[in-house]
Amino acid sequence: MLKDITLGQYFPGDTAIHRLDPRVKIVLTVEYIVLLFLAKWFFSYGLILLFLVCSAITAHIGAKTLMSGFKPLIIIIIVTAVLNILYTPGEPLVSFWKISITKEGISTAFFMVLRILLLVCGTFLLTYTTSPIRLTDGMESLLKPLKKIKVPVHELAMMMSIALRFIPTLIEETDKIISAQKARGADFTSGNIIRRAKALVPILVPLFVSAFRRADELATAMECRCYNNGENRTKLNVLVVKRADYAAIAVGVVLLAGTLIFRHYGL
Amino acid sequence: MSPIIETQKLTHIYSKGTPFEHLALDGVDFSVDPGEFVAVIGQTGSGKSTLIQHLNGLLQPDSGKVLFNGQDIWSSKAFNNSIRFKVGLVFQYPEYQLFEETVFKDISFGPRNMGLSPSEIEERVYEAAGFVGLTEDQLAKSPFDLSGGGKRRAAIAGVIAMRPEVLILDEPTAGLDPMGSRNLMENIRAYHRENNAAVILVTHNMEEAARQANRLTVLSGGKIVMDGTPEKVFDNMEALEKMRLDTPEITQVFSCLRRMGFDVPQSVYTVEQAKSVLLDGKWGLGNA
Numbered sequence: 001m002l003k004d005i006t007l008g009q010y011f012p013g014d015t016a017i018h019r020l021d022p023r024v025k026i027v028l029t030v031e032y033i034v035l036l037f038l039a040k041w042f043f044s045y046g047l048i049l050l051f052l053v054c055s056a057i058t059a060h061i062g063a064k065t066l067m068s069g070f071k072p073l074i075i076i077i078i079v080t081a082v083l084n085i086l087y088t089p090g091e092p093l094v095s096f097w098k099i100s101i102t103k104e105g106i107s108t109a110f111f112m113v114l115r116i117l118l119l120v121c122g123t124f125l126l127t128y129t130t131s132p133i134r135l136t137d138g139m140e141s142l143l144k145p146l147k148k149i150k151v152p153v154h155e156l157a158m159m160m161s162i163a164l165r166f167i168p169t170l171i172e173e174t175d176k177i178i179s180a181q182k183a184r185g186a187d188f189t190s191g192n193i194i195r196r197a198k199a200l201v202p203i204l205v206p207l208f209v210s211a212f213r214r215a216d217e218l219a220t221a222m223e224c225r226c227y228n229n230g231e232n233r234t235k236l237n238v239l240v241v242k243r244a245d246y247a248a249i250a251v252g253v254v255l256l257a258g259t260l261i262f263r264h265y266g267l
Numbered sequence: 268m269s270p271i272i273e274t275q276k277l278t279h280i281y282s283k284g285t286p287f288e289h290l291a292l293d294g295v296d297f298s299v300d301p302g303e304f305v306a307v308i309g310q311t312g313s314g315k316s317t318l319i320q321h322l323n324g325l326l327q328p329d330s331g332k333v334l335f336n337g338q339d340i341w342s343s344k345a346f347n348n349s350i351r352f353k354v355g356l357v358f359q360y361p362e363y364q365l366f367e368e369t370v371f372k373d374i375s376f377g378p379r380n381m382g383l384s385p386s387e388i389e390e391r392v393y394e395a396a397g398f399v400g401l402t403e404d405q406l407a408k409s410p411f412d413l414s415g416g417g418k419r420r421a422a423i424a425g426v427i428a429m430r431p432e433v434l435i436l437d438e439p440t441a442g443l444d445p446m447g448s449r450n451l452m453e454n455i456r457a458y459h460r461e462n463n464a465a466v467i468l469v470t471h472n473m474e475e476a477a478r479q480a481n482r483l484t485v486l487s488g489g490k491i492v493m494d495g496t497p498e499k500v501f502d503n504m505e506a507l508e509k510m511r512l513d514t515p516e517i518t519q520v521f522s523c524l525r526r527m528g529f530d531v532p533q534s535v536y537t538v539e540q541a542k543s544v545l546l547d548g549k550w551g552l553g554n555a
Contacts, residue, residue, distance in 0.1 A: 011286055013286075064284070065285065173363075176358065176363075177363065177364055179320065179325050179358065180358045180361065180363075180364040181364060181376075182325055182351065183323055183325060183351055183355070183356040183357075183358070183426070184351070184364075184376055184377040184380060184425060184426065184429070185348075185351050185352055185377055185380030185381060185429070186376075186380060187348075187380065201366065202364075202366045202376065205366035206363055206364050206365065206366050209363075209411070210363055
């Protein structure tokens with residue numbers, strides 16, 4: 001049941017995409033997201049899709065894995081599609097009662113859904129191919145300038161890497177607790193909403209207890225090693241921009257230019 | 268005697284179709300007779316936990332069957348639901364599943380799910396508490412106020428309260444002190460004896476397996492590689508060592524003695540046995 005959640009999951013591998021500098025990957029992902037919102041018509045979306053497909057193939061991430069992230073979003077996607085179809089003014093194709101479906105509505109809905117799907121795929125590709133530690137390293141390094149205005153960048157990065165690190169642990173823990181309560185006959189799948197909500201208590205209480213216990217243990221362990229707030233800390237793995245990273249940046253620039261040109265011509 | 272629980276060519280694959288695909292069980296034929304005490308041993312990752320989660324229907328086999336009293340547990344939904352109460356499974360570190368306000372309420376969670384009457388539930392809770400040695404005082408406490416060992420007992424009582432015909436325990440004594448471990452195993456033995464329940468003990472503590480079980484099943488790489496009485500299994504020391512499993516220390520001592528040229532029997536696996544062998548043997552150590 002929880003195996004469906006792939007958020008923040010990392011698929012270890014040793015492909016060119018896996019080896020890229022995380023900073024480059026983060027910047028490219030941000031660029032990809034911005035471009036998705038700038039894209040206008042089939043050509044620009046096609047170009048972005050091509051970029052995504054090429055990256056996924058290079059990273060050896062299959063279509064099935066990549067699309068596994070859609071499941072929890074189905075409702076959002078359907079609502080978006082329906083609202084866009086019904087509420088976009090324009091040339092009506094079909095109308096009945098007060099509702100009319102317009103040509104513009106259908107095309108807006110289509111592109112909106114495509115945009116959401118590509119958005120999910122792209123960001124998931126980042127987390128699939130970048131370990132949480134490298135990801136936060138990259139973020140910390142990118143956010144470094146903010147230190148000048150007293151933003152606690154290192155602390156934020158540390159909190160984030162701890163949070164990311166514990167997602168799989170907590171999922172595993174939840175799975176174990178669910179199994180243990182099922183073994184005592186707990187039933188999570190039948191009954192009305194109130195019964196089902198009540199059925200969550202035997203999962204949530206142990207989960208919170210163990211999360212607090214883990215947090216406590218982690219804090220003690222950090223204290224024991226005299227952890228302090230990152231003043232003059234050095235890194236074990238220093239991020240270096242390599243030749244492949246420059247190539248990736250070049251691809252990013254081409255993608256940017258291509259999309260902007262297509263957008264200019266309304267394609 | 269027909270087995271109470273049995274698996275036939277049980278195969279299970281985790282994360283099928285992803286890069287993490289892993290064959291955890293490979294055609295396992297495992298069976299337990301009513302009233303038997305079996306220990307399942309094997310190193311980490313040998314498939315022990317996967318096997319036991321099939322026995323009460325938490326996991327569904329990818330191929331093969333699990334039979335309870337000769338009936339496939341996946342044959343109907345109603346039967347599958349009732350299996351959890353007949354085959355009680357105590358997970359590793361079961362104290363992490365406690366959640367109720369009082370120990371009493373927590374132990375009654377299983378019986379409540381069975382739909383029993385309040386008086387029946389109460390009777391079972393007291394009976395289960397008796398088996399694991401929890402006092403009335405402790406039943407009224409919050410489970411989070413108990414000691415580590417007390418929590419463990421409460422959690423095990425939560426499964427025993429369902430009066431399962433097969434009781435499965437995954438490393439029940441992990442992390443307990445020797446005294447606590449011994450007491451707990453005594454409690455489990457008592458349940459085994461008084462209800463004539465089959466017990467399946469998963470462990471990698473060879474001493475414990477040798478002392479408790481009438482039969483040992485050794486799992487390695489998702490397959491059953493050895494199955495038989497403790498004498499028979501521990502006789503095969505080299506094979507066990509190849510699987511990175513130990514024999515009990517006393518068996519190792521005797522094997523050492525044999526290598527040194529003493530004509531002592533090989534299949535000695537408890538200290539009590541060793542004592543009687545040495546005292547009664549032709550060594551005359553008893554008289555010395």
